[in-house]
Amino acid sequence: MPKFSCTTVLLSLLLMLSTNNVQASTTETTADVLRIAIPAAAWGLSQYYADDEGTKQFYYGFATNIAVTYGLKMAISKQRPNGEDDDAFPSGHASMAFQGAAFIQQRYGWKQGAAAYALATYVGYSRVKTDQHDSRDVLAGAAVGILSSYFFTTRYQGFAIQPYATSNMLGLNISKRW
Template sequence: MTGAVMRGGVVILFACAMAVPAYASEKTWDDAGTIAKNGLVAAALILPAAKKDLNGGLQSLGSMGVAYIITQTGKDSFPKLRPDGSDYRSFPSGHTSMAFSAAATMHNRYGWKVGLPAQAVAAFVGVSRIKAKKHDWADVLTGMAIGQASGFLITNKRNENVVIIPFGDTKGGGVAALVRF
C-alpha cells in the first residue's frame, strides 16, 4: 500500500510540475522547481520511515548530505555569475544536485518503480533552473552528476544482511559497513 501511495504521489507531483506553462515567468519556474526539489527530498526521507527502513533513512541523509557539501564546495571554489546576474553562486546547481541525489537514492534503494518517476521529477527541477535563469546547462548537468553519484554510491539496495551507514562530525566522517553472516 505504501509503495502505491508513494508512486501515486510522485506521479501527481510530476503532473502538477509539468502543468507549468511554457510561457510561465522566471519566478513561476523558480517556485515550481523549488517545490519539486523539496518534494523529492521529503519523499527520500519519508519513504524509508514509512517502510521502517532505518538504514535506508540514514543512507538517504548521507547521500543528500554529501551532495550538499560537494555542491557548496563547488559554489565556493568556482564563483560563476548566474544567468539572471543575481550572484556568483551558479556552479553547480544545488537544486538539481539535491533533487537527483534524492531520486537516485530512492531508485537504488527501492527500485525503478519508485526511481523512474523520481528521476523524471528531478529532470524537471533541472529544466526549471534553466527556465528560471538561475543556471545554464553546464551548472545543471554538473548538479545532476553530483546528485546521481552521491545517490548511487552511498545508497545500497535493501538487503537485511548488509548495512552501510555514513557518519560524520565537525572533524571528519566516513562510512561504516556491517555484514551479517
C-alpha cells in the same frame, strides 16, 4: 507494497503546484518545491518501510551532496545567466532533486525511481529555462546528487528485524517484502 506509490505522491505534488503563482513563475516555484519534495519523498519511503539502514544511507548521501555542492559553489565563482550572483556552479536545485531521485531508484528500484528522475529532470530544465543556470551547471549538480546517493546507497532487500518493547512485552518484529 505501499498503498500509495512514490510516483503517485510525486505526481500529486506536481499537480497541486501547477496552480501556484505567487511572485515567481510557476516553473520556478514548482522547481523550488520539488527540490525539497523529492528528497523528502526519498526519506519518507525509508520511514514507510521502517528501513533504518536506508534512512542512514539517505542521511549520508544527503549530507555529502550538500557539502560537495556548496563547497563547489564557494570554490568556483561563476555568474548566473541572469546576472544575479556568482554562485551558479553547480546547481543546488538539481543536486538536491537528483540526490533524492537516485536514492529512491538505487534503494527501492526503477519502479519507484522513474517518476522521481522525471521530476528531477524537470527541476533541471526549469533552472535553465528561468535563466538561473546553464546546462553545465545543471548537469554538474545532477552528477553530484546522483553520485552522492550511489556512493552510500545499497539495494533494499525487504527483510527487516526490529526489536520492540512495551510496558509488559519485549519482542522482535520480523518482516519480509515479497
